[in-house]
Amino acid sequence: MASDNNLVDCMSEAANYQMPQSLRRLFATLLVYCNPANPKELWQTFEYPMSEDFLLIPNIQTDNIRILVLNDINNILHSLGHNINEFTLISNNNFSFSTSSTIMQQPTDIHLEQQQNAYNVILSRIFLNKPGAFFVDGPGGTGKTYLYRALLAxxxxxxxxxxxxxxxxVAASVLPGGRTAHSHFKLPIDIHDNHGCNITKQSSLASLIRDAKLIVWDEVSMARKKLIETFDLLL
Structure with missing residues (x-):
């Protein structure tokens, strides 16, 4: 069992540079693998920084934001083989998330339209055999992963x-056939200016990358700049 003080330090440091969705992933990972003595206190301490993206939803109430955040954490926990009710984050330990779909009803139509536009534009470029790079941005719960899965399928x-x-x-695990960028493209963990990907032009992996019609990189904004530059050089 890790010291809760260490977990607080870990979350505090991450909150300085990670987006709320990544912070929620980290929080769920700490719940599963570090077994905090007081998970409720850890939740209360970092509820706000884990909620900041949902605050952008127009006319949403504070209680509804909490439900959305807990729902997202629950989804991440499911991908790790756990359930949020295993942890005492809130007073009602058997918390029901059935109301989350109602909460999201207002922005759902907008998000679906935006997803459809992105889907059409990206697929059009792919099937016309034209190169392109697209950055998909949006708060947690707006369906970015759903869009990625639809494009891949x-x-x-x-x-x-x-x-x-x-x-x-964690993000790679929710994508069909997903792997981390370091694993997929042989990117060095400790990357420097003179580093490149450990892939030869004649290798089967190089052929696979050349033949790929689509590469999806989730949470790319969380990667170091040099990592992106090295991947661009690889391409």
Missing amino acids: TVRSKGFIALATATSG
């Missing part, structure tokens, strides 16, 4: 190669 269903990668292992 569509491209693969046409017999093309689509690679799914992410900056963190």
Whole structure:
């Protein structure tokens, strides 16, 4: 069992530079693997920084924001083989998340329209065989992962190669066939100016990357700048 003081220090440091969605992933990971003595206190301490993206939703109430944050943490815990009711984060330990869909009803139509536009634009570029790079941005719960999964499924269903990668292992685990960027593209962990990817031009991995019609990199904004530059050089 890790000291709760160490977990607080870990969350405090991450809150200085990580986006709320990544902070929620870290929080869920700490719950599962570090077994805090007082998870409720850890939740109360960092509820606000883990909620900041949901604060952008128009006309949403504070209680509804809490439900959305807990729901997202619960989804992450599910991907790790756990459930939020195993931890005492709130007074009602058997918390029901069935109301979250109602809370999100107002922005759902907007998000679906934005997802559809992104889906159409990206697929159009792919099937016209034109290169392009797209950055998908939005608060947690707006369906970015759903969009990524739809793009991957569509491209693969046409017999093309689509690679799914992410900056963190947790994010990679929710993408079909997902792997971390370090693993997928042989990126060095401790990267410097003169480093490149450990891939030869004649290797099967190089052929796979050349043949790929789509590469999805989730949480790319969490990666170091040099890592992106090295990947760009690889391409």
